[in-house]
Amino acid sequence: MIWTEEQVRALVTDTGTLKRGLDLAMPPKWSNLGRTDTTAWGECAGSGSKPYQVGIDLTEPAFKCSCPSRVFPCKHGAGLLLLMARQAELFTGTTPPPWLAEWLDKRQQTQSKKATPAPAAKATATETAAPSSTATADVAEPEVAGLVSEARLQRMQRGAAELLMWLQDLISAGLAQTENQPRTFWENQAARLVDDQLPGLAAVLRELATLRYAGLDWPERLLARLGELYLLVRAFLRLAQLPPELQQDVLQLVGINIKKEDVLAQQPTVADTWLVVGQVTKEEERLLVRRTWLWGQATNRYALVLEYSFGGQAFATALVPVGQYVGSLAFYPSACPLRAVPTGSWTFNGIRPQIKPASSSVADFLDAYAAALGQLPWLREWPVTLHEVVPQLSPNEQATLYRPAEQLQLPLRCDAEQAWQLLAISGGHPLTVFGEWNGHAFFPIMHWTAPVVATTAVSA
Template sequence: MTWTEAQARALITDAGTLKRGQELASPTKWGNLGQTDTAAWGECKGSGSKPYQTGIDLTEPAFKCSCPSRVFPCKHGAGLLLLLARQPELLSGVTPPPWLREWLNKRQQTQGKKPPKSAPETTLPDEEPASAPVATSDAEVARKKREAQRLGRMQQGAAELETWLIDLMRAGLAAAEGQPLSFWENQAARLVDNQLPGLASVVRELPTLRHQGPTWPERMLGQVGELYLLARTARNLEHLPPEIRQEVLQQLGVNVKKEDVLATQPAVTDQWLVLSQTTTEEERLLVRRSWLQGQETDRFALVVEFSFGGQAFPTPLIPTGRYAGSLTFYPGLLPLRAVPGQLNFFGTSSLAPVGGTMPAELLEAYATGLARQPWLRELPVLLTGGVPQQTTTGAWVLQFPLSEATTSTSPALVTSAETDTPAEVSLPLACDELHGWALRAVSGGHPLTVFGEWTGAAFRPLTHWPSPVALTPSA
């Protein structure tokens, strides 16, 4: 397979390791370079008399190095991976050295010995648990008592938030605009004290909307309405059906453990394509969001994973990577987030994914999703046939032919007068000017296939593929 630098960087989570790896991604620092379809290797010159033996198992991928570093990949592994992406022709050897063959054989033996995951034990309705100790019963009673106490605090906090929101609307959004940051932070802190971190994060977002353009009152009003609905719903948790109750609890900030998801939800087996991958830093944690699409089920899945202290992410996903295996989705009204199971890497794809929707289908899917899950923040969508274009106001849009795009009169669509093309309709893009011009340059004025998130007001592009027409040289 052919590796790109973006795919290599996705596996190097530590910024310091990436910087040192870039310094080592030079042919003069390496000897005995080689690669096969499943492995790459080389010897990196160090300060000692012996070079560092560095190898990569490309099937996962996984790294090995004779240096004492405990970070994987280390700077030598990062340098070798970047060199493989930039100058693969330099890795001309075809016979793996003995130390690499030994490591690869041990990995294969270890993976072959891994026992299959057993299904969680269940108890039939008319069956008594075998030898249930008294201590377990006491622990269960204590757990239920803690849950009841937490539920009481959560519902009390939701009632206080409801009153606060009513007072906010009585004063009006004009008065809210002049409130200091402490006004919002104090309410968020009270919600955290009442074990409602999900609501607290939304309250902290409200003052930031004042600096996001002239439409901030409409956006703030919408979020206040969503908060009010969630607060009212939280006060009736015990009366909700299990599916809705689980969704509301997650919105309130009650995390579901991965182990519980794997034990209670069915796994979905497919061939998964990594459509996009973004990594951000939050309070000394690296947070990686990977959107995947099942090639047979056509189902989107969001895998969110964390890295602390430069450690590797739990699942070695790379952009445009293809994996065979299973994902297990979190319970909810519109399941999107998933826990990866055993995923076997089998290459990458530079081709645009098959399928794709047009604006009318997008708006219909979003309306359906919003009716099912009122707190839906973004909907994954693969759009095809749009041309990036800048409007007369400087904003960026994706233009679609009116006859094919939609017959809807949704206010989310930009009017054709803004682009001086009366035969077309456009979706607004949530991107800066640099990203807009990059999309325009890739398209060459021809339609693109773009994957991203629809927020209800704009489309946030995450990945794009040029159309075959755009790649055809002119005569």
């Protein structure tokens, strides 16, 4: 079982523990290091005369340490796992010490007692692991009134009607007029939307302000985004006429979020063995936003777990890149369900770099994206896995993915450094790449080269 530092960082969700673990991930602090295929151990020097005995069951992972900390993993466990990821050659011992063997035996006995009869459990899991169309068929659709009061809804729609007139005036005057407008032109309108309790629409306006002069094609992109915003406002003003699933999408886009607890309580769950196929962390003002893509091996279904960290707090779920998890997800109600929440029964099943999602041809995934866009016109990222693609870089550093089997090229949406890294790792040979398609370009997140994973997580 191979661990990378990125995977360890994703596993240790407590930022304080991670920082202290990084300080301990140095060879002089450790002695009696060893490992097997399923365990790792070592002794860490502390302030006392006796070193701390630290062990890891790599199959979950689970941690044991003789220090008094009640946090698992503690800083010693995090430091040991980080050291193993960085310098695995230091772990020369092959026989677990008696204290570790005793702990592992107790864990095995406890797990045996908790085990459920295999036939019944497997039958239940198979029945619940249904595709998205089946999983949501028999669920009562939540009503708009359950998410927002009538008084607030009326206030929001008045604000949306004012924005609609503002957009019509903007288009009537022509986009050229925006070149002479200060940033407050957009910000003032965004502030009014915040006052009208429409933070989602306000965020879109602030994003539009950043598109000016951002590339040679900025007028076309600005016009397209204005069109999307206009369609969203019109949809919100006709909310009662929309299908229930699309109502939920529109409400979330304008700024009304459904609580995770409500999703778990109201939505059906999809059981599967899920592989973490991509993870992107992005900083937005004082927030860290993490998008984690999962792929269900039985359902062949993608799921997006979206989480936020404020002020350096840990993310709620420890999701390790190329980690395998057994459990259930509850999907947010949507015309095109992608975002999901892990349920309480969520078990880590080890690192699985050799497993990769089923591939799609370029023509097939473009058709699937077009169908999804027909269901949800404001769809941003569409998950895609492509096998046998070759990264290429033109003389002007325009990066593309070339698929020889179809003789098709896809433009890449990444900076020059990431494009060069992808090209260098491939060496001109085909790769399997997972990423996000936004309708114009492909953003590479993870790629596979035989026999191991080369890239596990990126920051945007």
